[in-house]
Amino acid sequence: MATDKQTKIRTKIQDGVTDVLVLVSHPMETGLRVDPKTKEKVPAHFIQKVVFMLNGKEVATTDLGTAVAKDPLIGIKLKGAKAGDKLKVTWSDNKGESGSEDHTIGG
Amino acid sequence: MTQPQRRIFLKGSLMTALAVTAGSVIGFRPQWADAADWNKDAFTAKKIDEAITALFGTGQMTPSASVKLKAPAQAENSAQVQIQVSTDLPNVEAIAVFVEKNPSPLVAHASFSGAEGFFSARMKMAQTSDVVAVVKSAGKLYTAKQTVKVTVGGCGG
Incomplete structure (x- = not known):
């Protein structure tokens, strides 16, 4: 499903290790919060899966629960990635929404 | 047709x-x-032990100094607690983060197939609790924990 939620990726190579930071703008509702106006529980809406692909090969998968903060910022490290390598990050949430972002690792 | x-x-x-x-x-x-x-099952488990067992199939863990958990001693904002787990153990297969006293303790589980043993994120905490990091390396579980103080109301502690 298409999404209006933004995905941003930032990478930095340092001593042969690539720092990867992914920021998704997502409400991450736990399903426990009560809307102050309607006094009703806000339904859960959160990212469940973030998949990292380096040059088409899966390198890491992170499963998230409801406890991850709003607008999740997920960091991982890759070894041996070079400048110019293609990184693709795909996420999907519990309502079937998903998004992905392509990124070329910089110098 | x-x-x-x-x-x-x-x-x-x-x-x-x-x-x-x-x-x-x-x-x-x-x-x-x-x-x-x-x-x-792991993400909806209400107790930390149940969540660990549901995730890894065992509750057998060894505390290890090789598992480094970086978290604030006191959270300024319980909705944005920055945590970082790193390890120098070889062959890291997975990293999981738990908050013992959250309604569902499992925060995140990262599995690796080529990435380094590192995971960072921001998480929500319901109250002052132990934060537990579990690293799966070569089929074994290693753990580290730290208490993060949460002050409701946001004033001092």
Whole structure:
């Protein structure tokens, strides 16, 4: 499903290790919060899966629960990635929404 | 030959809609369209031990200094607690983070197939609690924990 939620990726190579930071703008509702106006529980809406692909090969998968903060910022490290390598990050949430972002690792 | 298929599709979607409505009316479960192989049992477990067992299939863990958990001693904002788990253990297969006193303790689980043993994120905490990091390396579980103080109201501690 298409999404209006933004995905941003930032990478930095340092001593042969690539720092990867992914920021998704997502409400991450736990399903426990009560809307102050309607006094009703806000339904859960959160990212469940973030998949990292380096040059088409899966390198890491992170499963998230409801406890991850709003607008999740997920960091991982890759070894041996070079400048110019293609990184693709795909996420999907519990309502079937998903998004992905392509990124070329910089110098 | 598109007609019969369309019928079947319609029927199928109607049934799904019915099932979802029925589910929410009875209050069975929220209508989550869970992502494939997202470990629901582990993420909805109410106790940390249950969550660990549901995730890794065992509760056998060794405390290890090789597992480094970086978290604030006191959280300024319980909705944005920065945590970082790193390890120098070889062959890291997975990293999981738990908050013992959260309604569902499992925060996140990262599995690696080529990435370094590192994971960072921001998480929500319900109250002052132990934060537990579990690293799976070469089939064994290693752990580290730290207490993060949460002050409700946000004033001092």
